[in-house]
Amino acid sequence: MSRIRTLIVDDEPLARRGLQLHLQRHADIEVVGEAGSGGQATQAIAALRPQLMFLDVQMPGMDGFGVLRALPATQIPLTVFVTAFDQYAIAAFAASALDYLLKPVDDRRLDEAVERARTRLAARKAEDHYERLLRLMATMPAADRPQLDALMLDEASRTGGTLNLRDGQRLVRVALNAIRWVDAAGDYICIHTHDQTHVLRGTMQELEGRLDPRRFARVHRSSIVNLERVTQLRPHPNGEYFLVLDSGHELKLSRSYRDKVRVVDGRLLAAV
CATH class of the missing domain: 3.40.50.2300 (Response regulator)
Known part of the structure; x- marks a missing residue:
């Protein structure tokens, strides 16, 4: 059993x-x-x-x-x-x-x-x-959770220092270097930063297309990682890797996204 x-x-x-x-x-x-x-x-x-x-x-x-x-x-x-x-x-x-x-x-x-x-x-x-x-x-209502409506993506998001998010009529700016990783499922995204997690509507494809591919890489169907936050790679016998972030969290690098990144001198870099 x-x-x-x-x-x-x-x-x-x-x-x-x-x-x-x-x-x-x-x-x-x-x-x-x-x-x-x-x-x-x-x-x-x-x-x-x-x-x-x-x-x-x-x-x-x-x-x-x-x-x-x-x-x-x-x-x-x-x-x-x-x-x-x-x-x-x-x-x-x-x-x-x-x-x-x-x-x-x-x-x-x-x-x-x-x-x-x-x-x-x-x-x-x-x-x-x-x-x-x-x-x-x-x-669900929560006093400590940002109630964000949607991504507001423009070309500045790709090369600039912030990601713009819409909260009703208010604009919320999230520093790109503060983002550790992003999770997504369906039409919802979780953007994890130093001290907050923003839950909002949007798709992984939308976000991936706007983030700088030299700094952020798709490592799983449901995950994008800030490459600067990866401190360690742990190989798995099945050919996948676990990425250890500076926060101690672990993300899976699936085999189907292995060609998105490369390892140079022990560091994880974008394949572009």
Whole structure:
């Protein structure tokens, strides 16, 4: 029987313990770790690489959405939200076709969530899951998240020092050298900078065509990286590479995008 590596994230120790006890009824669920805060969760995900995560939405400091925004797409596990949110949030989860559990957790609903996770993992629908996560994060209200409408791309974005984003009638300028990497799924993009993640509408193709290809490279179907941020390359036996960024995050360099970059004296450079 294949085991599903599972992480539990909740700031309440009793809630974590209770969920772990509930999950013991499922022989294929292997709880590989717990986290009591958003910061601990991002570290645990990077270290343990869980396939499935039960994520508390409401936590002090970095909340559940903050955890998801802080991670590269390829590191985000299949996520089941655990929440005491109001009906507005529940409707948003349902509209995005993402699973959630209401506190206190009911065994029947937990069994349904585990069965859906098994099905999705067997079908390898991780990218579809991430697209739904992005859609949810772009619509959920959050005081600490920039509510951006769309990319405003002009020729200056390609050679200049800023990327222009539209927020209603306001123009938001993001310094290009502050961008670490970009994730995308469907019509949504996450632009990760030093201290923020901008979630907005747009496509990877639009953004890639406007960024300077000498500085930014497409390394995966859903990822663009700032080459200056790559500090290490780790080869994988299957022919892919993992790119380690100066923030400690890792991105996957897939084989189909290997010709976009070249390695010179241990540094990753654009192939152009």
